[in-house]
Amino acid sequence: AQSVSQHNHHVILSEAASLELGCNYSYGGTVNLFWYVQYPGQHLQLLLKYFSGDPLVKGIKGFEAEFIKSKFSFNLRKPSVQWSDTAEYFCAVNGFSSGTYKYIFGTGTRLKVLA
Amino acid sequence: EPEVTQTPSHQVTQMGQEVILRCVPISNHLYFYWYRQILGQKVEFLVSFYNNEISEKSEIFDDQFSVERPDGSNFTLKIRSTKLEDSAMYFCAGGADDNEQFFGPGTRLTVL
Numbered sequence: 014a015q016s017v018s019q020h021n022h023h024v025i026l027s028e029a030a031s032l033e034l035g036c037n038y039s040y041g042g043t044v045n046l047f048w049y050v051q052y053p054g055q056h057l058q059l060l061l062k063y064f065s066g067d068p069l070v071k072g073i074k075g076f077e078a079e080f081i082k083s084k085f086s087f088n089l090r091k092p093s094v095q096w097s098d099t100a101e102y103f104c105a106v107n108g109f110s111s112g113t114y115k116y117i118f119g120t121g122t123r124l125k126v127l128a
Numbered sequence: 129e130p131e132v133t134q135t136p137s138h139q140v141t142q143m144g145q146e147v148i149l150r151c152v153p154i155s156n157h158l159y160f161y162w163y164r165q166i167l168g169q170k171v172e173f174l175v176s177f178y179n180n181e182i183s184e185k186s187e188i189f190d191d192q193f194s195v196e197r198p199d200g201s202n203f204t205l206k207i208r209s210t211k212l213e214d215s216a217m218y219f220c221a222g223g224a225d226d227n228e229q230f231f232g233p234g235t236r237l238t239v240l
Contacts, residue, residue, distance in 0.1 A: 045228075047228075049231075055233070056219065056231055056232060056233035056234050057171070057219060057231040057234075058231070059228070059229075059230070059231075062228060103170075103171060105171075115173060115176065115184055116161070116163075116173050116229070117173065118163075118170050118171040118172070118173075119170065120169075120170040121170055121171075
């Protein structure tokens with residue numbers, strides 16, 4: 014079955030700490046991978062995406078993610094978090110299924126950064 | 129920069145009533161989607177729409193739900209007879225191709 018797993022549900026970090034949020038997926042065939050962020054009271058925004066090519070993808074606000082095909086993973090990283098990074102982060106997989114593309118989201122990781 | 133917009137931002141309705149949630153995608157979008165997020169739960173795919181027809185729908189998208197793009201700009205989600213469990217944030221998304229999506233701010237639906 015197609016699925017996306019985010020193992021960390023809640024993460025609390027101090028400012029300047031490094032961040033890594035895990036994402037693993039189960040999806041047959043070619044996939045596109047995304048990380049979205051949802052700041053408190055705001056809508057989903059795209060952080061970064063991977064379609065093909067260099068498996069290390071750089072996104073907005075200093076975030077990056079690495080696609081490791083052998084591990085079915087697409088972990089999100091940031092070397093030094095800021096208080097403003099407090100938000101919920103969603104990993105998503107987009108793949109071809111039953112004749113069309115469909116998005117599957119992970120359950121989200123709620124990040125709190127302490128000032 | 130153009131953005132996907134949704135109206136209303138918050139809709140309160142009585143159980144059994146019909147609601148229509150509206151979305152205005154960016155003008156070059158050809159692919160359209162609805163998702164919902166029940167409070168505290170993950171985002172769930174409802175339906176995708178392309179070329180004026182549904183291309184895929186999830187098991188959540190039963191006969192109570194329908195979508196249409198009546199005037200070539202607005203993309204609407206109709207819930208015919210709302211249930212308490214329909215209370216959620218409903219997100220519209222659009223994309224110029226089927227590989228990416230831009231989300232609207234969402235409509236919070238509260239069914240009493």
